[in-house]
Amino acid sequence: MPFRPEEIGGWLARYGERPVVATVGSHSALDVADGAVREGFRTLLLCQAGRERTYSQYFRAHRSADGSVERGCVDEVRSYARFADAFTSAELATLRERSALLVPNRALSSYVPLSTIEDELSLPLVGSRRLLRIEERTERDNYYALLEAGGLPIPRPFPRPEAIDGLAIVKLPHATRRLERGFFTVASPAEYEQKSRALLAAGTIAPEDLARARIERYIVGPVFNFNFFFSPLAPRAEGLELLGVDERRESSLDGLVRLPAAQQLELPSAARIPEYTVVGHGTLTVRESILEEVFRWGEKFVEVARAKYPPGIIGPFCLQTVIDPDGHLTIFDVAVRIGGGTNVHLDVGHPYGNALWRMPMSSGRRLAREIRSALASGRLAEIVT
Numbered sequence: 001m002p003f004r005p006e007e008i009g010g011w012l013a014r015y016g017e018r019p020v021v022a023t024v025g026s027h028s029a030l031d032v033a034d035g036a037v038r039e040g041f042r043t044l045l046l047c048q049a050g051r052e053r054t055y056s057q058y059f060r061a062h063r064s065a066d067g068s069v070e071r072g073c074v075d076e077v078r079s080y081a082r083f084a085d086a087f088t089s090a091e092l093a094t095l096r097e098r099s100a101l102l103v104p105n106r107a108l109s110s111y112v113p114l115s116t117i118e119d120e121l122s123l124p125l126v127g128s129r130r131l132l133r134i135e136e137r138t139e140r141d142n143y144y145a146l147l148e149a150g151g152l153p154i155p156r157p158f159p160r161p162e163a164i165d166g167l168a169i170v171k172l173p174h175a176t177r178r179l180e181r182g183f184f185t186v187a188s189p190a191e192y193e194q195k196s197r198a199l200l201a202a203g204t205i206a207p208e209d210l211a212r213a214r215i216e217r218y219i220v221g222p223v224f225n226f227n228f229f230f231s232p233l234a235p236r237a238e239g240l241e242l243l244g245v246d247e248r249r250e251s252s253l254d255g256l257v258r259l260p261a262a263q264q265l266e267l268p269s270a271a272r273i274p275e276y277t278v279v280g281h282g283t284l285t286v287r288e289s290i291l292e293e294v295f296r297w298g299e300k301f302v303e304v305a306r307a308k309y310p311p312g313i314i315g316p317f318c319l320q321t322v323i324d325p326d327g328h329l330t331i332f333d334v335a336v337r338i339g340g341g342t343n344v345h346l347d348v349g350h351p352y353g354n355a356l357w358r359m360p361m362s363s364g365r366r367l368a369r370e371i372r373s374a375l376a377s378g379r380l381a382e383i384v385t
C-alpha cells in the first residue's frame with residue numbers, strides 16, 4: 001500500500017517515548033545494534049530464515065531485571081521466508097506499533113525493490129529515502145551524476161569500449177550471483193573483446209549487463225573507504241564528522257595478490273581474472289596531510305546531495321576512494337547510508353570518531369546518539385524520511 005510522506009509525522013506522534021532501533025539483519029546490522037544498545041535503545045532485527053542465528057542466538061541480548069544489557073545486543077529477531085516479506089502492509093503496521101525506526105543498509109536496498117522502499121515501506125527511515133536509488137549504477141541519475149554535479153573527482157568514464165586508451169575497469173553484475181560483481185579490468189579495446197568473450201563464455205557475465213556496463217579509468221592505488229556522519233541537527237560547521245576508514249578484502253582479488261608472480265602465471269586463465277566479492281574489512285587511518293582533502297570532498301558531497309535530493313544526507317555515509325601518489329582522492333563509489341565496512345569499529349570505535357567524541361564512537365553508536373538527541377530535542381522528524 002503506497003503511503004504519502006506527510007503521514008510520517010502521524011506515525012511518529014503515535015510512537016512511544018523510546019522507539020526501537022530496527023534494521024535488516026545483514027551488512028552492518030551488528031554495528032547498528034551494538035551502537036543502539038550503547039545508547040540505551042532496544043533493537044529489532046528483520047532477518048531471513050536460515051540467516052538469523054548470528055543475531056537470534058550468538059548476539060542475542062540478555063538483559064537484567066532493570067533492563068541493562070549483560071550480554072549481546074539483539075533484543076528481538078523477526079524472521080521471514082524472504083527479507084522482502086518484512087515489508088507487507090500487515091507486518092509494517094506491526095512494526096509501527098512497536099515504534100520501529102528503520103536504519104537502511106545495503107541489505108535493505110539490495111533485497112527489497114527500490115520502488116517498494118520509496119513508495120510502500122511505511123516506516124520512518126533514519127536517513128534519506130530518496131537518495132538510496134543513486135547507488136544503482138544503471139540509473140541515469142546515479143551517484144556518478146551527483147558527484148560530477150558537485151565537482152567531486154570521479155574516474156574518467158569511457159563511453160564505449162573502443163574508447164579505452166589505458167587501464168580501465170568494467171563494472172557490471174555477476175550473471176548468476178546477481179548481488180555480486182562481474183567486474184573485470186582491461187587496457188585496450190582488443191583486451192576488452194578478448195576478456196569479455198571469455199567471461200561471457202564462462203557464464204560469469206551476461207550480454208545485456210555488458211551492454212549497460214560502466215567503463216571507467218582504473219586508478220592504481222590503495223582503496224580507502226571514508227565513513228562519515230552528517231548531522232542535520234548540529235550547527236552546520238560541526239555537521240560533518242569523519243568517524244573511521246575501512247578497506248575491504250575481496251575474493252578472489254586479495255588471494256591473487258598474495259601469490260608470487262610465478263604462481264599467478266601457473267593459474268588457469270579464468271582464475272587469473274580476479275573477482276571482487278567483499279568478504280571482510282580492515283581498519284585504516286590516512287596520512288594526516290590528506291585529511292583536509294577528505295573533509296573538502298565530504299563537505300561538497302553533503303552540499304550537492306542536499307541541493308539535488310533534499311533533505312540530503314542524514315547520518316552515516318561513505319565515500320569509497322582510491323588515493324594517488326600525490327595524495328589526491330578519486331571517488332569510485334558512494335554509500336548514502338551506513339557503509340558495509342563499519343563493523344571494523346564496532347564497539348571499540350575508531351581513532352577519528354573517538355578523538356572527536358572523547359569516547360568509543362562507532363558508526364552504529366553515532367547513529368543511535370543522533371536518534372537520542374533528536375528525541376530529546378523534539379526533532380526526530382528532521383532525521384527520518
Ligand SMILES: Nc1ncnc2c1ncn2[C@@H]1O[C@H](COP(=O)(O)OP(=O)(O)O)[C@@H](O)[C@H]1O
Nearest residue numbers: 155169181216217218219223276320322332333
Ligand atoms: N575506478 C576504479 N579504480 C580502481 N579500483 C576500482 C575502481 N572502481 C572500483 N574499483 C575496485 O572495485 C571494487 C568494487 O567497486 P565498487 O565501485 O565499489 O563496486 P560496488 O558498487 O559493487 O561496491 C572496489 O572496492 C575497488 O577495489
Ligand SMILES: [Mg+2]
Nearest residue numbers: 320332333334
Ligand atoms: Mg562499492
